[in-house]
Amino acid sequence: MSPWLSLIVFIVAFVGLSALFRIPVAFSIGIATLLLYVLNDINLVGFAQVCFSGLDTFTMLAVPFFIFAGSIMEYSGISDRLLQWVETLIGKIRGFTGAVCIVASALFGLLTGSIMSTLSAIGKMMIEKMKQKGYPKEYAAALAAASSFLGILIPPSAPGIAYALASGAKVTDVWMATVAPGILIIILYLIVNYIKCRKFESAVEREPQPASVAIKRIGKSTWQAFPAMLMPILIYGTIYGGIGTATEAGAVSVAYGILYYGMKKFVLRRPVDKNMKEIALDSSHMMAVVGMLLVFAGLAGRVFTQIGIADAIADLVSHYSNKYVYLLACNVIFLILGMFMDINPSILLMTPLLLPAAQSMGVDPAHFGAIMLVNLCFGNLTPPFAATCFVSSGMAGASFGGVIKQALPFLGVGLIAILFTTYCPEIVMWLPRVLSV
Secondary structure (H helix, E strand, O other): OOHHHHHHHHHHHHHHHHHHOOOOHHHHHHHHHHHHHHHOOOOOHHHHHHHHHHHOOOHHHHHHHHHHHHHHHHHOOHHHHHHHHHHHHHOOOOOHHHHHHHHHHHHHHHHHOOHHHHHHHHHHHHHHHHHHOOOOHHHHHHHHHHHOOHHHHOOOOHHHHHHHHHHOOOHHHHHHHOHHHHHHHHHHHHHHHHHHOOOOOOHHHOOOOOHHHHHHHHHHHHHHHHHHHHHHHHHHHHHHOOOOOHHHHHHHHHHHHHHHHHHHHHHOOOOOOOOHHHHHHHHHHHHHHHHHHHHHHHHHHHHHHHOOHHHHHHHHHHHHOOHHHHHHHHHHHHHHHHHHOOHHHHHHHHHHHHHHHHHHOOOOHHHHHHHHHHHHHHHOOOOOOOHHHHHHHHHHOOOHHHHHHHHHHHHHHHHHHHHHHHHOHHHHOHHHHHOOO
């Protein structure tokens, strides 16, 4: 069977199984890949071997470590301390409640690396606070939805690890490549929020106070939030201090999370949201989903290479396109895919298909990963599905259409961020090159 016909068969089978028959995405990928094995007369003995080898990597261990560590920190109630610290730092400027939502989402996502976890933990809390301050419920929901994925771009993040596994790039390079786009989005969000808040949270809310009092408050909140800030310090210190790899840093973060949880529950005798058994069960379910995705998506990537699909796409692109047009086309594909699919399966499916052609044009794999992640993140905010807007509208009791309307300025920020990430590679890749270890 020709490579192009094989690709069409795979897409039809995958979409049909997942959309029509509601088969989980991981198994839809596996069944569609098995179909390619049969139609192309590939020895089925290799099916199980490739599945096993997809999990038999040292880097793969980083995924369950960071998922488990993030769950421990999430359910130990650390989000309240983090919010108080951000509120103290930002101060009583115009629109400060919305600004707290943006910054806290980025910082909390750093601990969980999950869009929906951030939206549930920070978004739900901040939506209520913004409504109490007079924010329209549609705008509060839109801001929470737009901010929920910032933690994916501020490392460490599990999707960054998934891309590194699929592409062969270094995990740390992928993480650092999304920092510049993430910071740009945060700054532009803060500007949009400042402008929008002229109508409902003005500078009247500012309360003058002596500098000594402000410094004391900042010092107290920083000390209370220090346990939250210590985890990324341990992670980055382990990696960039040359002590260990990203996988070993993940193990360190788990050990620290368990220590923090134990200190809070058994030494300080303070309440926690869930006990350790429940946290472990929740984490294991998520690990199983991600593990099956990695197995079958890795298998699909191997087959795409084996039957020549990746080479066919690269040859087509080299004849009819240039690097910039190709990257523009990839942006469109990733953005549309982000509207319909979760980030991890999108990464694992599209990387082996589109990365080889980009590499043949001189695009760095980490840069390509940043392009993919930024687009997939904003896909969650983009109509018609806009998954984050759908969830946040339910939290706020607002209409879905009203939330989408309020989210339009943030989608404009997304367009700027996508163009910046795609066509300013020197800026995007500066940090990975400086911190390369």
